[in-house]
Amino acid sequence: MRTGVAKLGWTRREPGSRRFPRITRSIARPEGGGRAAAGDAPAPARQWPMLLVLSLVGLGLILTAFDVTRVGTLLIGVALLVGAGLRWWLPSVGMLAVRSRFTDLVTYSVLGVVIVVLALMQQPDPLLELPFLDRTLHFTVD
Numbered sequence: 001m002r003t004g005v006a007k008l009g010w011t012r013r014e015p016g017s018r019r020f021p022r023i024t025r026s027i028a029r030p031e032g033g034g035r036a037a038a039g040d041a042p043a044p045a046r047q048w049p050m051l052l053v054l055s056l057v058g059l060g061l062i063l064t065a066f067d068v069t070r071v072g073t074l075l076i077g078v079a080l081l082v083g084a085g086l087r088w089w090l091p092s093v094g095m096l097a098v099r100s101r102f103t104d105l106v107t108y109s110v111l112g113v114v115i116v117v118l119a120l121m122q123q124p125d126p127l128l129e130l131p132f133l134d135r136t137l138h139f140t141v142d
Contacts, residue, residue: 047094053083070127073119080112 044051056079064072086093087104098104120128 049083049086049090049093050095053079053086053096056082070119070122073122074116077112077115077119080108080115084108084112 038046057076060072060075060079062072063069063075083096084105087096087101087108096104099107117128120126121130121133
């Protein structure tokens with residue numbers, strides 16, 4: 001008896017059972033987790049969305065290491081926002097697809113916005129000042 005999930009690599013179910021088997025042979029790819037380029041393209045070209053995001057993050061980390069912290073952290077946050085944009089617009093993004101499309105979008109977007117806002121608030125001479133955070137800090141310290 002073959003089940004509907006047999007193509008995903010699941011083992012056979014026991015007759016009459018509605019439960020998934022305990023042992024799996026593989027896992028299903030997330031939605032959009034296919035190759036971003038044709039199968040005959042070289043390996044790096046098939047994963048170009050992930051390589052783009054990782055390159056931006058790597059450049060941001062290098063800038064941060066060379067004491068250009070605001071620009072470096074801004075670049076890291078922008079890289080996550082680029083990843084969210086790629087996940088939204090492209091049907092297949094390769095290894096950039098980790099979970100469902102909605103979960104990836106929310107995760108990449110929220111983390112990217114938080115990192116960008118924190119980079120803009122970085123001392124000295126912050127480019128963005130949020131008064132309610134200053135009042136919260138003084139309330140907790142006093």
